[in-house]
Amino acid sequence: MTLKIYGIPASRAIRPIWAAEELGLPYENLPLHYASDAVKAPAYLAINPNGTVPAIDDDGLVIYESLAITLHLARKHAGLGLWNGTAEQDAHILQWTLWAATMVEPLTTQWTQHTRLLPAEQRNPALAESALVALGKPLAVLDAHCARHPYLLGEVFTVADLNVASVLHRLADLDAEAFTSLGEWHRRCVTRPAALRAFAMRQKAA
Ligand SMILES: N[C@@H](CCC(=O)N[C@@H](CS)C(=O)NCC(=O)O)C(=O)O
Numbered sequence: 209m210t211l212k213i214y215g216i217p218a219s220r221a222i223r224p225i226w227a228a229e230e231l232g233l234p235y236e237n238l239p240l241h242y243a244s245d246a247v248k249a250p251a252y253l254a255i256n257p258n259g260t261v262p263a264i265d266d267d268g269l270v271i272y273e274s275l276a277i278t279l280h281l282a283r284k285h286a287g288l289g290l291w292n293g294t295a296e297q298d299a300h301i302l303q304w305t306l307w308a309a310t311m312v313e314p315l316t317t318q319w320t321q322h323t324r325l326l327p328a329e330q331r332n333p334a335l336a337e338s339a340l341v342a343l344g345k346p347l348a349v350l351d352a353h354c355a356r357h358p359y360l361l362g363e364v365f366t367v368a369d370l371n372v373a374s375v376l377h378r379l380a381d382l383d384a385e386a387f388t389s390l391g392e393w394h395r396r397c398v399t400r401p402a403a404l405r406a407f408a409m410r411q412k413a414a
Pocket residue numbers: 219220221242243259260261262272273274275
């Protein structure tokens with residue numbers, strides 16, 4: 209198999225898995241758990257020196273950072289459904305991807321850590337709450353955008369939608385309650401056949 213995706217589906221590895229499913233690419237998933245010794249072992253550190261998942265080996269090209277991986281796959285397979293290859297599209301794809309990585313993901317990570325990922329005794333409800341309050345601002349921006357366009361770049365689903373929707377995944381139910389347009393856009397993204405195939409892998413592995 210020329211495309212190897214490292215990381216269990218119940219991790220940020222779901223992002224490249226979803227992208228590969230959208231693009232119809234054959235791939236092999238190597239289900240390394242992020243909390244296992246294997247991600248800190250020399251063999252894997254040679255692939256991703258951060259000791260985190262995901263990483264990919266795309267026919268010898270090794271990349272880490274989940275959102276960079278999805279951008280790479282979309283560009284390499286331009287025209288297959290995640291990017292049509294125009295400079296205008298590319299600019300907005302980068303805008304939304306960097307927005308999600310810098311304005312949203314640190315807060316969603318803080319919220320997730322303190323609501324479900326950390327052992328109960330280490331969770332701090334005040335930190336969960338302050339992340340949620342701070343998220344109100346970027347989510348209102350996204351909600352206003354989604355009220356005017358079915359997808360982030362307009363009429364068609366692109367890798368920008370995949371990246372932003374996957375960063376927001378854990379918050380989806382809350383978003384749907386507070387931000388109607390955002391919730392509808394998110395549902396459109398995560399009920400795509402490729403998304404459902406990717407998420408089914410997560411459930412199967414759980
Ligand atoms: N910014 C990185 C974050 C990667 C990351 O933190 N992955 C988590 C799993 S979702 C992990 O491997 N954690 C293990 C650790 O931090 O030791 C990306 O998007 O790929």
